[in-house]
Amino acid sequence: METYRILKGVKLGADCLIEDYCIIGVPPRGAAEGELKTVIGAMSHLRSHSVVYAGNQIGENFQTGNKVNIRELNRIGDRVSIGTLSVVEHHVDIGNNVRIHSQVFIPEYSILEDNVWIGPNVVMTNAKYPLSPGVKEHLKGPTIKRGAKIGANATILPGVVIGENAVAGAGSVVVKDVPVGMVVVGNPARVIKTVEELPY
Numbered sequence: 001m002e003t004y005r006i007l008k009g010v011k012l013g014a015d016c017l018i019e020d021y022c023i024i025g026v027p028p029r030g031a032a033e034g035e036l037k038t039v040i041g042a043m044s045h046l047r048s049h050s051v052v053y054a055g056n057q058i059g060e061n062f063q064t065g066n067k068v069n070i071r072e073l074n075r076i077g078d079r080v081s082i083g084t085l086s087v088v089e090h091h092v093d094i095g096n097n098v099r100i101h102s103q104v105f106i107p108e109y110s111i112l113e114d115n116v117w118i119g120p121n122v123v124m125t126n127a128k129y130p131l132s133p134g135v136k137e138h139l140k141g142p143t144i145k146r147g148a149k150i151g152a153n154a155t156i157l158p159g160v161v162i163g164e165n166a167v168a169g170a171g172s173v174v175v176k177d178v179p180v181g182m183v184v185v186g187n188p189a190r191v192i193k194t195v196e197e198l199p200y
Contacts, residue, residue, distance in 0.1 A: 003020040003021055004018050004019070004022040004023065004024070005022070005023045005024070006018070006024045007023070007024065007025030007026065007027070007033050007034065007054070008025065008034030009025055009034035009035065009037050009054060010024050010025040010037075010039075010040070010054075011037070011038065011039045011040070012024075012040050012044075013039075013040060013041040013042030013043065013044065013060060014042045015042055015043045016040060016042065016043065016044045016045070016046075017044070017045045017046070018046050019045075019046060019047050019048040019050075020048050020049075021048050021049045022046045022048065022049065022051070022052075023050075023051045023052070024038065024040070024051075024052045025038045025052070025053075025054045026051060026052070026054060026072075027053070027072075028053055028054065028055070028071070028072040028073075028090070031054065031055075031072075033054075034054075035054070036054035036055035036072065036073070037054075037055070038052065038053075038054050038055060038056050039057050039058060040052070041058060041059045041061070041062060041078065042060045042061075043060055043061050044058065044060065044062040044063060045062075045063040045064070046063070046064050046068075047063070047066045047068070048066050048067075049066055049067045050064040050065075050066070050067065050068040050069075050070075051068070051069050051070070052070045053070060053071045053072035053073075053090070054072055055074075056070060056072065056073065056074050056076065057074070057076070058074075058076040058080075059076060059077045059078035059080065060078045061078055061080075062076065062079075062081075063080075063081050064081075064082050064083075065082065065083040065085070065086070065102060066084045066085070067084060067085050068083070068084065068085070068086050068088075069086075069087045069088070070082070070087075070088045071087075071088060071089045071090040071108075072090045073090050073091050074088060074090060074091065074092045074093070074094065075092075075093050075094070076092075076094045077094060077095045077096035077097070077098065077114070078096045078097070079097045080096070080097070080098045080099075080100070081098075081099050081100065082100045082104075083100060083101040083102035083103070083104065083120065084102045085103045086100055086101075086102060086103060086106075087104075087105050087106070088100075088106045089106060089107045089108040089110075090108050091108050091109050092106055092107075092108065092109070092110050092111070092141070093110075093111045094112045094116075095112060095114035095115070095116065095146070096114045096115070097114055097115045098112050098115070098116045098117075098118075099116075099117045099118065100112075100118045101118060101119050101120040101121075101122075101152075102121070103121045104118050104119075104121070104122045104123075104124075105122075105123045105124060106118075106124050106141070107124055107125060107127075107139070107141045108126055108139055108141060109126055109139050109140055110124055110126065110141025110142055110143070110144075111141070111142075111143040111144065112144045113144060113146040113147075113164075114146050114147070115146055116144045116145075116147070116148055116149070117148075117149040117150070118144070118149075118150045119149075119151045119152035119153075119154070119170065120152045120153075121152055121153045122150050122151075122152070122153070122154050122156070123156070124141055124142050124155075124156045125141075125142075125155070125156065125157055125158050126139045126140055126142075126158045126159075127139055127158060128140075128157075128158045128159070139158075140159040141158065142156040142158070142159065142161070142162065143160075143161045143162070144162045145161065145163050145164040145165075145166070145180075146164045146165070147164055147165040148162045148163065148165060148166045148167070148178075149166075149167045149168070150162065150167075150168045151167070151169045151170035151171070151172065152170045153170055153171045154168045154169070154170065154171060154173070154174065155172070155173045156168070156174045157173075157174060157175050160174050160177055161178070162174070162177075162178045163177070163178050163179050163180035163181065163182065164180045164181065165180065165181050165195055166178045166179065166180060166181060166195065167183045167184070167195055167198070168184050168185075168189060169183065169184065169186075169189075171185075171187070172184055172185050172186060172187065172189040173186075173188055173189060174188075174189045175188045175189065178191075179191070181194055181195045181196070182194055182195070183195055183197075183198065
């Protein structure tokens with residue numbers, strides 16, 4: 001007996017594995033079931049209790065940990081892994097070969113380019129002045145450029161751009177853009193060296 005739910009408008013690629021208690025194709029508020037088409041590519045693996053809202057376009061070899069929540073209308077590439085208890089809000093773009101570890105929060109209008117690595121408990125934000133008038137019209141998540149790495153427990157403020165192959169160290173609070181190939185640490189995060197100067 002199947003113990004997961006696949007709603008109308010969902011297309012699964014070949015050889016997908018859907019574990020118990022997953023729900024795929026949940027319509028967001030104001031949409032009817034099946035109105036937004038949802039695609040999950042071949043050879044994907046959704047682990048128990050993951051919820052994928054409608055309108056997501058997800059590539060091949062996608063996988064989730066347990067209890068992952070993915071809101072509507074995201075574009076997610078091939079070979080993306082999203083760890084247990086992580087949340088991806090709506091209108092997020094995620095490239096290919098991206099690793100998102102456990103308990104990560106990625107807000108609306110964020111961009112993660114190819115080959116990005118996000119450590120556990122990373123929090124990204126998109127509201128510069130929460131609860132201010134008109135805040136929802138000015139939401140802007142971070143942009144994490146190709147090959148960048150974000151260490152565990154880092155916080156990335158709205159609209160910040162992490163440059164290609166840059167590194168934000170564990171626990172950093174990143175309040176401004178990080179140049180290409182630089183390492184930043186601290187609160188507020190500051191440049192301490194280049195990636196080429198790292199020991200390995």
